[in-house]
Amino acid sequence: MTVYNFCAGPAMLPPAVMEKAQAEFINWQGLGVSVMEISHRSKPFLELANECEASLRRLMNISDEFEVLFMHGGGRGHFAAVPLNLHLDDAPGVYVENGIWSIGATKEGAKFTTVESLDIRTDTDGQFDILPVDKWQLPEKASFIHYCPNETIDGIEIFDVPKHPTAPIVADMSSMILSREINVDDFDLIYAGAQKNIGPSGLSIAIVRKSLLEREGLPKPAILDYAIEAKQNSMYNTPPTYAWYLAAEVFKYLESIGGVPAMEKHNREKAALLYDYIDSSEFYFNKVTADCRSLMNVPFWLKDDALNEKFLTEAEQNGLMALEGHRFVGGMRASIYNAMPKEGIEALISFMKRFAQENS
Ligand SMILES: *Cc1c(COP(=O)(O)O)cnc(C)c1O
Numbered sequence: 001m002t003v004y005n006f007c008a009g010p011a012m013l014p015p016a017v018m019e020k021a022q023a024e025f026i027n028w029q030g031l032g033v034s035v036m037e038i039s040h041r042s043k044p045f046l047e048l049a050n051e052c053e054a055s056l057r058r059l060m061n062i063s064d065e066f067e068v069l070f071m072h073g074g075g076r077g078h079f080a081a082v083p084l085n086l087h088l089d090d091a092p093g094v095y096v097e098n099g100i101w102s103i104g105a106t107k108e109g110a111k112f113t114t115v116e117s118l119d120i121r122t123d124t125d126g127q128f129d130i131l132p133v134d135k136w137q138l139p140e141k142a143s144f145i146h147y148c149p150n151e152t153i154d155g156i157e158i159f160d161v162p163k164h165p166t167a168p169i170v171a172d173m174s175s176m177i178l179s180r181e182i183n184v185d186d187f188d189l190i191y192a193g194a195q196k197n198i199g200p201s202g203l204s205i206a207i208v209r210k211s212l213l214e215r216e217g218l219p220k221p222a223i224l225d226y227a228i229e230a231k232q233n234s235m236y237n238t239p240p241t242y243a244w245y246l247a248a249e250v251f252k253y254l255e256s257i258g259g260v261p262a263m264e265k266h267n268r269e270k271a272a273l274l275y276d277y278i279d280s281s282e283f284y285f286n287k288v289t290a291d292c293r294s295l296m297n298v299p300f301w302l303k304d305d306a307l308n309e310k311f312l313t314e315a316e317q318n319g320l321m322a323l324e325g326h327r328f329v330g331g332m333r334a335s336i337y338n339a340m341p342k343e344g345i346e347a348l349i350s351f352m353k354r355f356a357q358e359n360s
Helices: 015-023 043-060 074-086 100-109 210-214 226-231 241-256 259-280 305-317 342-359
Strands: 066-071 093-097 115-119 144-147 169-172 189-193 204-209 297-302 332-335
Touching: 015 241, 043 066, 043 241, 043 259, 066 074, 066 210, 066 226, 074 093, 074 100, 074 144, 074 169, 074 189, 074 204, 074 226, 093 100, 100 115, 100 144, 100 169, 204 210, 204 226, 210 226, 241 259, 259 297, 259 342, 297 305, 305 332, 305 342
Parallel strands: 093 115, 093 144, 144 169, 169 189
Antiparallel strands: 066 204, 189 204, 297 332
């Protein structure tokens, strides 16, 4: 039985990458040892690191105005790193909130700097909706504007990018990086934990505008200091080398299948299939307004909550893994990141149809 893994993260990786990694697991590049057993400062690893960065730069069209950093600490590490690096004495960090992750970022930020939050949710009657970007009332004075383009738990995605006359725009792209085309120049700092669209957990990525590295910010641990990481080519201390290697393989694979435009087309088709089925069904529903529905995380609910457990058990028996919604929102959630093939969506929909028929 083919198993499709809908986990929100760590998430499935492209099978072609996993097979390549397996084949060279204990003998990488004919060295007779694993990539995880060699020094991060050895020539073969440095080549890997350089090629990995070059590949990501090609995929996202990242200009020389930006540093690309490979770091530790996941998405939440950057929740702390952002205020520590970007703090200004005379302006608050502004946090736009549209779900659980962006609220988490505010809470972490408040430990280090003055925060001002802007709740853009406009939910009514259990329907999730948000204010469009051009209606956000961003304060004039801000040390940075932080927002989350894809709320992984709530299934809400923001497709437009906010603008501010002076403050840098910071985006937590943990659950949507590389899923669709973006213009990196619209941002000043992009960060992401790796375990959704890039590779395994343990690695995180920051794409930082070089001019921002001159900010002094606050006293901070060196491993969260963007300027130090930039100066040390992300090797201030031992990086998560195996995760870095897998990220490089994922990037190579993405380039081989046509890069982000091809991926976006695939992702839009996958999401449309699933949302269309949910909308057409009397048995399931989705609470997110159509123009802010996530392409990556599709939450859905059974009209009869009492059937949740049965749904999950039978889904597992049919090779459909990890569909339980986050405990904060309940129901189900299908995370359909880059690596999820269309066949996985089709298998999910046929199971959902069958389950609805049998339980109506
Ligand atoms: C998963 C996720 C995080 C947290 O990542 P960790 O690596 O667990 O710290 C942060 N933000 C968003 C939007 C996420 O989806």
